[in-house]
Amino acid sequence: MTTRKEGNxxxxxxxxxxxxxxxxxxxxxxxxxxxxxxxxxxxxIFDHTCTEVMTRCADHGDATMCVVFEEQG
Known part of the structure; x- marks a missing residue:
């Protein structure tokens, strides 16, 4: 995924x-x-009742620390 910054x-x-x-x-x-x-x-990730949902990332296998972003701007 990539992110885009606008101000803060x-x-x-x-x-x-x-x-x-x-x-x-x-x-x-x-x-x-x-x-x-x-x-x-x-x-x-939270479900519709605001309960935390633990899922494994298919790409990294980690439930909570797996998102690597490329920042733009």
Whole structure:
């Protein structure tokens, strides 16, 4: 995935579909991203009841620390 920065905010720019598939996201779930380092974010997925859902990333095998972004701008 890539992110795009605008001021103090970052947005997912490309690769959302691949991320959603790799993390088995379903309609009604929400995702939080917490920046850990320049290219790594911790990810927490919540279901429709706001309960944390632990899923394994198909690409990295880690449940919470697997997203490597390339930052743009």
């Amino acid at each position: 905010d970052a947005f997912i720019d490309q690769g959302w579909a691949a991320f959603a598939i790799a993390h088995h996201l379903k309609i009604g779930q929400s995702v939080t991203f917490n920046k850990v380092s320049s290219f790594k974010y911790s990810v927490v």
